[in-house]
Amino acid sequence: MQQTVATSDLFQRRVAEVVPKHMRQMEQAIANRDFAAFAEVTMKDSNSFHATCADTYPPIFYMNDTSRAAIRAVEAINAAAGRTVAAYTFDAGPNAVVYYLEQDAELVVGTFAPLLEGISGWKDGAKALKSSAVLDEAVAGLLKGGISRVIMTGVGGDPVKSEQHLV
Template sequence: MPEDSGKEFTMVTCSAPVNIAVIKYCEYRMFLKTTTTVACSRSFQEDRIWLNGKEEDITQPRLQSCLREIRCLARKRRSDGEADVDTAGLSHKVHICSVNNFPTAAGLASSAAGYACLVYTLSRVMGVEGELSVVSRQGSGSACRSMYGGFVQWIMGQQGDGKDSLSQQVEPETHWPELRVLVLVVSAERKPVGSTSGMQTSVETSILLKHRADSVVPARMKEMIEAVHKRDFTAFAELTMKDSNQFHATCLDTYPPIFYLNDVSRRVINLVHRYNRHYRETKVAYTFDAGPNAVIYTLQQNVEEFVQVVKHFFPPETNGGQFLKGLPVAPTTLSEELKQAIGMEPMVKGICYIISTKAGPGPRVVEDPSEHLLGSDGLPKESA
C-alpha cells in the first residue's frame, strides 16, 4: 500500500510469482515468490537496491533499463495529461529492497520473478498502467511470464530481436486446483553458467536449438495449451518431461557443452520413471530449468505418497533443518511392493529440502504496511 507524506515519501510493496517452463517457453506460476518494496523520496541522494539483505550494484544494465523504461512511461502519461501520475516522484531517486522465498540464481527462475516484481512495484509507485510484460523483459526475458498468474505463454513478437514479444495468460491459477508442485532442491548454490549467457552460447553453436525452435516448440505449445484447457494430466506430464529432456539435450549440443543437471538430478529422473512404470500410468512428471533442481508435477491424490517416496530414496539428514516446506503434506507409509519396484539405493544428502506448492496468482500489491521491507528511513529493516 502506498505511504505518502506531502509527496515527499512514497512506498509500495508487491509480490510476484516464480514461473517454471513446462514447454520452454510456456509457463506455470507457483506460490514461490519475490517480494519487493520500492520507496521514492526527495531526500534520497541516489538510486539503491538490496537483494536478500545485501546491497547490489544499481548500475547493472538490466536494472537501469527497467528503471529507465518505467520512468519514460510515467513521463509520457504526464505529458498526455494523466491526472494520477506522481509528477514529483519522477525527479526523485528510489530505494529498492527485494527478497525471495526460494534459492536465488539456482535454476528456479529467480531473475524472472525478481524483475517482474520490480517492474510491477515501480509501476505502482510512478502511476504507470497498461502492458508491462514488454518492460519486464528488459530485465529478464522470462520475466514477462511472471506478470500473470496460473498458466502463461510467451508470444513471439514481430521484431527479429524479440523486444516486442509479450506474455498471455492461458488459464488462471484457479483452473486446475488438483495440480500440485513439488520443488526438490538439489542445490541452493548459484549455478555456474547463467541462463542468459548459456542461451547465447546455444544460439551460436547448437544445431538442435534451431530445429527445436522452428519445428518442435510451436507444435508442443499447441498440444500443451490443449492439455491445460482439458486438465489432461497424462498429456501435460509427458509433454513436460519430453520437453525438459530436449532442452537439456540442447545444452549438451552447445559447444562447449553446458551441464545443468548433476547425478542427483538424473537419479530423480530415474525415480519418476520407475514410479510411473510401477503404476503403469503417468502419475508424476519432472522438469528442470537451467539448474539441477527438479520441479515435480502431480495431482493432489498422489502428493503424500510421492513425498514419502522422495524421503525414502533421498533420506534427509537427521540433524538438518526443515525438510518439507510450503503447503502441508500428511505423512504416509510406503508399501514394500512399491519400494522393491523402484529398486534404488537410498542416497543421503541428495535432496536438501522439498517445497510443496501449487499454482499462484500474478503480481499484486501487499496491503499490510508492516510487510514493507524498507523502514521509514528508506533503508532495509533488519528482518528483511
C-alpha cells in the first residue's frame, strides 16, 4: 500500500472523497436495513480499492480471473432476481466474499452449488437448492477450476462479554 499511496492519483481522490462518501452511504444503508444499498456501496468500494491498486506504479493486481468470474456470477444472480440479492467484495487478495440475505439463499447458493460441490468448506445438501441464474460457460469454468476452499458463515447473535484472553 505504501507504493499506492506514493504513486496513485486515484488513491488521493479515494481518501479525500470516495471513502467518506461510501462511509456515509454505508451507515445509512445499515441504519435503514437496506440490503440493496449496502450491496451497491460494498461492490463500488471494492471496485474503487482495486482500481487504486491498478493505478499504482508499477500496478498491483490482487484479483485474478477467478475473482472476476465471481463478480460476473454475482451480476448474473442479481440480473436473474431482477433486484440486488447478492454483493461481492474482495480484500487485498483474490478471495471473494459474497453477501446475501437468508431469504435469498436458494438463488445465491443454488447458483454456486453445482460448481462448488465437493470443495472443502462447501455445505452438503446445497445442491438441492435451485437457481434461475444462468452463468456464462467461461465464468462457470473459471469458478469450478479456480476455487479450492469455501468458508460459509453467517451473522451470529448479540455480542457476548468474555473474560478469556490471550495475554
